[in-house]
Amino acid sequence: xxxxxxxxxxxxxxxxxxxxxxxxxxxxxxxxxxxxxxxxxxxxxxxxxxxxxxxxxxxxxxxxxxxxxxxxxxxxxxxxxxxxxxxxxxxxxxxxxxxxxxxxxxxxxxxxxxxxxxxxxxxxxxxxxxxxxxxxxxxxxxxxxxxxxxxxxxxxxxxxxxxxxxxxxxxxxxxxxxxxxxxxxxxxxxxxxxxxxxxxxxxxxxxxxxxxxxxxxxxxxxxxxxxxxxxxxxxxxxxxxxxxxxxxxxxxxxxxxxxxxxxxxxxxxxxxxxxxxxxxxxxxxxxxxxxxxxxxxxxxxxxxxxxxxxxxxxxxxxxxxxxxxxxxxxxxxxxxxxxxxxxxxxxxxxxxxxxxxxxxxxxxxxxxxxxxxxxxxxxxxxxxxxxxxxxxxxxxxxxxxxxxxxxxxxxxxxxxxxxxxxxxxxxxxxxxxxxxxxxxxxxxxxxxxxxxxxxxxxxxxxxxxxxxxxx
Numbered sequence: 001x002x003x004x005x006x007x008x009x010x011x012x013x014x015x016x017x018x019x020x021x022x023x024x025x026x027x028x029x030x031x032x033x034x035x036x037x038x039x040x041x042x043x044x045x046x047x048x049x050x051x052x053x054x055x056x057x058x059x060x061x062x063x064x065x066x067x068x069x070x071x072x073x074x075x076x077x078x079x080x081x082x083x084x085x086x087x088x089x090x091x092x093x094x095x096x097x098x099x100x101x102x103x104x105x106x107x108x109x110x111x112x113x114x115x116x117x118x119x120x121x122x123x124x125x126x127x128x129x130x131x132x133x134x135x136x137x138x139x140x141x142x143x144x145x146x147x148x149x150x151x152x153x154x155x156x157x158x159x160x161x162x163x164x165x166x167x168x169x170x171x172x173x174x175x176x177x178x179x180x181x182x183x184x185x186x187x188x189x190x191x192x193x194x195x196x197x198x199x200x201x202x203x204x205x206x207x208x209x210x211x212x213x214x215x216x217x218x219x220x221x222x223x224x225x226x227x228x229x230x231x232x233x234x235x236x237x238x239x240x241x242x243x244x245x246x247x248x249x250x251x252x253x254x255x256x257x258x259x260x261x262x263x264x265x266x267x268x269x270x271x272x273x274x275x276x277x278x279x280x281x282x283x284x285x286x287x288x289x290x291x292x293x294x295x296x297x298x299x300x301x302x303x304x305x306x307x308x309x310x311x312x313x314x315x316x317x318x319x320x321x322x323x324x325x326x327x328x329x330x331x332x333x334x335x336x337x338x339x340x341x342x343x344x345x346x347x348x349x350x351x352x353x354x355x356x357x358x359x360x361x362x363x364x365x366x367x368x369x370x371x372x373x374x375x376x377x378x379x380x381x382x383x384x385x386x387x388x389x390x391x392x393x394x395x396x397x398x399x400x401x402x403x404x405x406x407x408x409x410x411x412x413x414x415x416x417x418x419x420x421x422x423x424x425x426x427x428x429x430x431x432x433x434x435x436x437x438x439x440x441x442x443x444x445x446x447x448x449x450x451x452x453x454x455x456x457x458x459x460x461x462x463x464x465x466x467x468x469x470x471x
Contacts (some may be wrong), residue, residue, distance in 0.1 A: 018097040027366020030068035037392030066412030072221025089229030091466035094121035099458035115414035122455025125349020130463040154411035159421035166425030187208035206400030219359035233298040238350040272314040395422030
């Protein structure tokens with residue numbers, strides 16, 4: 001397969017299996033986020049709830065796109081992904097996967113709703129930092145800090161948004177809904193009224209689908225990290241697109257960049273302009289020579305990926321610079337010629353269908369097991385009172401809506417923290433802050449705070465260990 005040596009092929013298979021295992025663990029770790037309310041309120045039987053949630057997660061991965069996945073891939077600089085020593089790439093992948101799985105299993109075992117997203121991001125940052133200690137990480141170091149900052153903000157703000165919106169929604173429900181049944185605790189072994197049950201099932205469906213569309217993409221990003229790192233000649237670029245279609249994008253970008261007046265610009269902006277001119281010229285030269293079966297030559301694909309990502313990064317920075325004189329039309333043209341649909345990013349931002357199906361199946365199957373531990377925490381241990389119908393529906397609706405918006409804007413967020421913070425907000429809306437169980441909330445908050453640093457430390461250490469073993 002891919003012309004790999006036997007030992008590298010075995011390691012590739014191990015890495016792909018580990019990525020699927022992470023997504024499987026992610027599935028049963030996060031299942032409770034979607035099914036806790038329908039199970040706890042007797043709206044659905046547990047077996048039916050988890051199977052339905054698994055199906056919705058599967059569908060969510062298939063239709064969620066790859067915007068979040070590419071955010072995961074772009075966390076690491078190209079230098080790490082295309083390290084010429086394939087064993088270094090394998091060490092990177094194994095380190096980040098093992099550290100993520102270890103922390104996910106640990107928090108699941110103790111019933112803590114911790115974030116798989118935080119775990120994965122921390123693991124990726126850890127291997128990036130470890131790589132930077134090797135002295136070959138390029139100008140940006142071992143981490144794309146701009147992308148890390150954007151993702152970090154999304155992960156930090158999501159629980160605060162979930163907490164606040166749940167309070168607001170509970171307030172509106174109390175003012176607008178006259179039926180008091182909505183605010184009662186579930187009766188043991190008794191389904192809720194049909195209209196309440198319908199709302200709870202609908203919100204469960206929404207959270208499951210959007211969990212798949214957001215968290216599933218992180219698994220897709222993991223697989224692409226593996227494939228680009230270990231078999232870059234095959235997966236550094238989307239080989240299903242005719243390379244000559246890139247010519248129009250390059251010409252339009254060059255025309256706009258060439259007319260920028262560099263007078264008064266900073267040295268950084270001048271460097272970005274010079275690099276963009278050089279890279280677009282190089283790529284136009286590559287396209288003009290005969291191709292191999294209508295594709296880029298395998299030996300050139302690494303460099304072409306570097307060139308495309310460098311052009312994308314530099315042009316975006318030039319558009320953001322207040323000193324660079326670009327019209328609204330120029331900015332719109334540049335944006336169009338960079339995007340992932342008709343622009344240059346369509347060559348780098350992609351995932352084969354088999355990758356998406358593999359992750360969808362892993363997440364869907366994982367969703368169907370392991371839900372009990374965290375359901376109890378969400379349903380009974382966050383607040384001092386048992387979860388009411390209104391609280392469950394509010395938290396799920398807030399989680400589904402926020403995750404959907406995050407996916408739309410290609411931002412990875414924590415499904416776990418969205419729901420648990422929503423539950424906490426709904427409890428506070430009912431009887432104030434005193435309605436929270438301090439011990440549980442403290443443990444969840446501690447897991448929230450500790451997940452990233454622990455994941456960084458684990459993956460950092462494992463990367464150095466695997467590098468030593470495989471070198």
